[in-house]
Amino acid sequence: MNTKTFSTPQLTGLVLLRVAIGWHFLYEGLIKIASPNWSSYGYLMDSKGFMGSFFHSLAAQDQILHFADLLNMWGLVAIGLSLVIGLFSRPAIIAGIILLAMYYVSHPAFLGLDYALPSEGSYFIINKTFIELLTLYVLFVFPTSKIIGLDRLIFRNSASE
Amino acid sequence: MKRRDLLKGLATLPILGAVGYGVYKKQELDMLSLKSKPEQITLKAYNPIVEKEVPQGKKLKIGIIGTGGRGRAILEGAGFISPEAIDDWKKGALENKNDTRYEEYLEQTDLNIELVAVCDVFDINAEKAIKAGANIYREGSDGKMGKAPVRYRTYQELLANDAIDAVIIATPDHWHGTITIAAAKAGKHVYCEKPMTWTVAETYEVVKAVKENNIAFQLGHQNRQNESYYKAKEAIEKGVLGKVNLIEVTTNRNSPNGAWVYDIHPEANEKTIDWKQFIGPAPDHEFSLERFFRWRCWWDYSTGLSGDLFTHDYDAMNQILKLGIPDSAISSGGIYYYKDGRTVPDVLTSVFEYPNKDLTLLYSASLASNKRRGRSIMGHDAYMEVGGNMKIYVDRGSTKYKEEIKSGKIDPKIPYFAYTPGQGQIDAITSPTQRYFASRGLLHSYHGGKRINTTHLHVKDWLNAIRTNSQPSCNVDRGFEEAITAHMGTIAYREKRKVFWDAEKQVIV
Numbered sequence: 001m002n003t004k005t006f007s008t009p010q011l012t013g014l015v016l017l018r019v020a021i022g023w024h025f026l027y028e029g030l031i032k033i034a035s036p037n038w039s040s041y042g043y044l045m046d047s048k049g050f051m052g053s054f055f056h057s058l059a060a061q062d063q064i065l066h067f068a069d070l071l072n073m074w075g076l077v078a079i080g081l082s083l084v085i086g087l088f089s090r091p092a093i094i095a096g097i098i099l100l101a102m103y104y105v106s107h108p109a110f111l112g113l114d115y116a117l118p119s120e121g122s123y124f125i126i127n128k129t130f131i132e133l134l135t136l137y138v139l140f141v142f143p144t145s146k147i148i149g150l151d152r153l154i155f156r157n158s159a160s161e
Numbered sequence: 162m163k164r165r166d167l168l169k170g171l172a173t174l175p176i177l178g179a180v181g182y183g184v185y186k187k188q189e190l191d192m193l194s195l196k197s198k199p200e201q202i203t204l205k206a207y208n209p210i211v212e213k214e215v216p217q218g219k220k221l222k223i224g225i226i227g228t229g230g231r232g233r234a235i236l237e238g239a240g241f242i243s244p245e246a247i248d249d250w251k252k253g254a255l256e257n258k259n260d261t262r263y264e265e266y267l268e269q270t271d272l273n274i275e276l277v278a279v280c281d282v283f284d285i286n287a288e289k290a291i292k293a294g295a296n297i298y299r300e301g302s303d304g305k306m307g308k309a310p311v312r313y314r315t316y317q318e319l320l321a322n323d324a325i326d327a328v329i330i331a332t333p334d335h336w337h338g339t340i341t342i343a344a345a346k347a348g349k350h351v352y353c354e355k356p357m358t359w360t361v362a363e364t365y366e367v368v369k370a371v372k373e374n375n376i377a378f379q380l381g382h383q384n385r386q387n388e389s390y391y392k393a394k395e396a397i398e399k400g401v402l403g404k405v406n407l408i409e410v411t412t413n414r415n416s417p418n419g420a421w422v423y424d425i426h427p428e429a430n431e432k433t434i435d436w437k438q439f440i441g442p443a444p445d446h447e448f449s450l451e452r453f454f455r456w457r458c459w460w461d462y463s464t465g466l467s468g469d470l471f472t473h474d475y476d477a478m479n480q481i482l483k484l485g486i487p488d489s490a491i492s493s494g495g496i497y498y499y500k501d502g503r504t505v506p507d508v509l510t511s512v513f514e515y516p517n518k519d520l521t522l523l524y525s526a527s528l529a530s531n532k533r534r535g536r537s538i539m540g541h542d543a544y545m546e547v548g549g550n551m552k553i554y555v556d557r558g559s560t561k562y563k564e565e566i567k568s569g570k571i572d573p574k575i576p577y578f579a580y581t582p583g584q585g586q587i588d589a590i591t592s593p594t595q596r597y598f599a600s601r602g603l604l605h606s607y608h609g610g611k612r613i614n615t616t617h618l619h620v621k622d623w624l625n626a627i628r629t630n631s632q633p634s635c636n637v638d639r640g641f642e643e644a645i646t647a648h649m650g651t652i653a654y655r656e657k658r659k660v661f662w663d664a665e666k667q668v669i670v
Contacts, residue, residue, distance in 0.1 A: 019173050023180055030184045057258060084176050153162070153170040 006147070014144045018083050021135060025096065026080025032073045040068050047106040048113045055106045075099055083139075086149015093140045100133040204580065206391035210622045210634075211613065215273050221624060224278030224349075225329040226316045226340055228290035230423070231354055232281075232331035235381070238616030239329070240269065241276050241293040244302035251301055267299060269617055272624055278325055280313040282435040283453075285428055287312050315438060316340050320347040327627055329620075330354060331381075334469070335443045335462040338363030345370035345378070350627045352620065354381040355476070356468035356647050357640035359442075361669060364644045371637040379623035379633040380640040382476040386618035389551040392580045393538070394481045401553060401578070402540030403561055405482065405520055410474035411534040412466060412526035420499050420507060420528040421457035421469075425450045451502075458503035460655075465505035466526045467492070467650035472643050474536060476635065478522060479642060481538070481547070486645050487513035487522065489661045492654035498529035511650040524650070543577060553578040645669065 006014065032038045044065070047055035058064050075095065082092035107115060109123040109130070119127075145151035223239070225232055236242065250263035276294035281287035294310035313319035320328070320343055327350035330340050338358040344351050351371070357380050358364040371378045384390070397405065414420060429450055436448045443461045446452060456462040457469055478484055494509035507528040514521055525534070538545045542559040546552045555562045557573040565571040619635070626633040645662065649669055653660045661670050 015173070019176055023176065026177075026180050027183060030180070031187065034184060034188055060261070080180075081177070084180070085174055086170075148169050148172050150170050152166060 006142075006144075011144060011147060014139065014142050015148045017135060018086070018089070018139050018144055021096070021132065021139070022080045022083025022085075024080070024132075025076045026084060029073055029076030029078075029080055033077065038069070038073070039065065040072050041065060042116075044068070044106065046116045048115065049105070049108040049110055051105045051108075072099075086145030086151050087154070089143060089145035089149065089151060090140065093136050096136050097133055097140070100129055100136065104129045104133065204392040204395045204578075206395040208386055208388045208391055208618065210386060210618045210625070211388075213621065213625055215270055215621070215624070216628055217273060220273050220275045221326045221627065222277045222324055223274050223327050223329065224280065224310075224313075224319050224322070224325045225276065225290060225331065226280045226319060227330060227332035227336070227354075228279060228281045228286045229283075229331065231381075232286070232290065232329070233293070234616055235329050235331055235352070235354075235620065236276070236290060236293050237266075238383070238614050238618075239274060239276070239620045240272055240297075240299075240617075241290075242266065242296060242299070243289050243293045244296050244300075244304070244306075245292075247296070247299060247301040247304075265614075269614065270621065272621055274624065276310045278313055278319050278322060278328075279310045280316050280319045282438045283426075283429065284433040285426055314435070316343065320344055320349060325349060327351070327377075327624075333439075333456045333462045334464045335359045335456075336441055338367050339442055341367050341378075342370040345374045345376050348374055348376065350377040350623070352379045352381065352623045353640075355643065356464050356472045357637075357644040358648075359462075359464060359468075361645070361648045361652075364641060364648070367644075368637050368641050377623060377626040377630075377632060378637045378640070379619065379626065380476075380635040380637075380643065381619065382473060382635045382639075382643070383615040383619035384473055384477055385480055385634050386613075386615040386622065387549060389547055389549060389580055390477060390480055393545060393547045393551050396545065396551075396553060396578065397481060397538065397540075401543055402538060402545055403542030403556075403559065405538055405540045407520060407539045408478055408482070408522045409534070409537045409539070410471070410478065410522070410524050411536065412470045412474075412524075412528070413531050413533055414528045415531040421455055422499070422501065423454050425454050429453065455503075458499075458501070458505055460504045463505055464647060465651060465654075466494075466507075466509045466528075467511065467524075467654070468647045470526060471509075471511065471524045471650060472647050474524065475522075475646050476639065476643050477536065477547070478538075479639060480634075482518075484515060484518070484522065484642075486642050486662050486664070487649065488516050489514045489659055490646075490649035490653045491659045492650050494526075494654060506654065509650075509654065511653065513646065513650070549581075551578075551580040552576045 041059050044055045044059035058068055076099070079092045079096045079099065082088055083096070104127075107113075107129075109125055109127040111124065146155055225236060228236070233243070237246075247263065247266075250260070250266065253260035254263050276290075279287055279290040279294060281290065291309050291312060295306040295308065296304075297307035298305045313322075319325070328344050330337060330344065330351060330353040332340060332354075334356060336359075337353055337356070338360065341351050341353050341357075342363070345367075358367055396402070431448050434448075434453060436453070439453060440446065446461065452459060452462070457465075463469065475484075490511060490513050492509060492511040494506040496503060496506055497508045499507045509524070509526045511524045512521060513524070535546050536548060538547065541556065542561040543553050543555045546554075553576060555566065555571050555573045555577045557566060559566065562571050566573060571577060619633075622633045625631075649660045649662065652669065662668075663670050
């Protein structure tokens with residue numbers, strides 16, 4: 001990956017973006033782990049739209065629900081951590097995109113779908129989950145962890161310089 | 162390794178400290194708000210019936226008198242369901258994997274009983290119950306069947322069979338007292354549908370017959386088995402609500418079925434219905450399919466809203482608050498929507514006073530509006546909404562929680578406490594999202610694909626009492642309180658006057 005094409009302001013912007021998204025994932029994950037009775041049950045049950053029945057069926061099966069809970073808690077933490085410290089950021093970004101895509105299709109911002117959880121704004125197709133997902137895509141094509149991040153130390157042989 | 166590489170490699174690491182600090186502060190805040198709760202509400206009460214072991218060995222022999230809609234539901238709870246219903250459930254499960262009715266039914270505990278006798282005045286219903294009684298392998302109409310129960314034409318003949326240990330009575334209201342008394346005298350244990358009696362006079366006789374013959378009597382308020390009621394009781398006893406001064410219970414229905422306008426079976430006629438036996442203690446009337454199927458609409462057979470629906474709410478409140486019989490009752494209402502010839506009101510409001518407990522119990526019912534009003538127990542410090550779920554909201558005028566409300570530790574708009582069956586408890590440290598879902602009752606429906614059938618638990622409670630020579634949760638004393646209270650509401654409506662309970666003489670005046 002050519003790393004020299006970023007100007008300092010560009011690099012600063014991209015790293016800040018990466019750290020900010022990482023922060024968001026990490027905090028969400030840690031809070032879920034810290035909350036004793038946290039479960040994705042309510043969220044899954046509130047799913048609507050074309051994938052609604054799929055998510056309801058996940059919630060209806062104890063073992064699968066438990067797995068979904070663990071995946072959410074630790075997945076969010078792992079992705080968040082990876083983005084913040086810049087370690088294995090590429091697989092983390094892909095995982096993050098998949099996770100966000102799941103959140104989106106479970107609660108798509110379509111007209112006529114009314115969710116239990118109130119929303120602070122008005123959305124049509126594009127909501128904040130969708131934007132975060134697109135942002136991760138931008139980070140995927142403009143990677144920075146080999147410049148600022150632990151990946152720089154791990155992959156330093158293969159990296160230029 | 163160059164120093165510059167190391168610096169750039171580790172540049173964002175300190176950020177973790179900031180996130181960590183955030184999580185730490187959040188935890189601290191949550192703990193603080195948890196500690197701020199004066200009585201640390203952790204509700205430990207539970208329904209002991211759920212886990213109760215069913216003894217193996219000799220099967221109890223059961224008979225059923227009255228096998229209409231409610232009778233069938235009790236049989237289902239007892240473990241006997243028509244093969245056709247199983248076929249439906251199986252089909253449903255194939256078409257929709259969220260349809261877990263069959264699976265749930267298979268998981269229902271075997272209560273170690275045998276349905277040996279069926280009595281109904283309508284042939285079709287009797288035949289259905291016989292099939293259900295034989296369907297002990299729970300396989301459906303192409304499956305293996307057990308021995309079919311015997312059909313009896315009259316309840317007297319059924320009660321004369323000494324081999325029968327216990328009977329389920331699910332007849333129309335006008336028969337409840339008469340058959341319960343006869344069954345008790347015949348030494349049979351009784352599970353009787355609510356309300357306990359149709360007239361005031363027979364209420365005393367039922368109590369006498371049950372006690373003199375030492376039978377286990379269970380009145381059919383299956384909602385007693387809701388675990389949320391146990392939690393509600395504990396919370397109130399711990400003083401979470403402060404001084405309870407008003408209770409509001411409601412009926413909100415808006416469909417012909419909800420207003421007791423049931424379908425008339427196409428095969429029902431004078432040949433398939435023993436009309437004379439249906440009438441029994443009721444005033445004589447010529448054969449009427451309407452009256453047979455929609456008996457709840459006429460005082461001749463029914464106890465109206467007060468006996469049919471208010472009693473469920475009353476019993477719930479009696480269980481939670483040990484209300485007992487009120488000091489007085491007034492009622493008002495009318496036939497305002499269903500002008501179909503019925504004599505019982507479709508809109509009714511009754512007010513019951515408990516001056517010794519400093520509270521009023523208000524019942525308000527409409528059969529022509531679905532506006533959900535729920536069941537609320539209002540105290541000075543908090544109010545509770547209780548049904549399948551239980552939620553407590555702190556009152557913004559509370560004295561007890563004044564400081565916590567002021568400092569923002571308690572938000573009166575979101576539940577202070579919520580309980581949902583199958584879920585962990587919701588409290589101050591539960592995430593706001595979770596609490597929001599709980600406040601909308603969304604955490605209910607089918608957690609883990611399981612829904613516990615309260616009728617099943619209520620039958621189990623009764624059978625346990627029979628086997629241990631004790632009384633179940635909704636025993637005849639609770640039944641007496643239920644029947645008298647409901648009758649007071651009805652008399653106040655029909656006689657257009659305030660009705661009092663003379664506790665000393667134990668009579669309605």
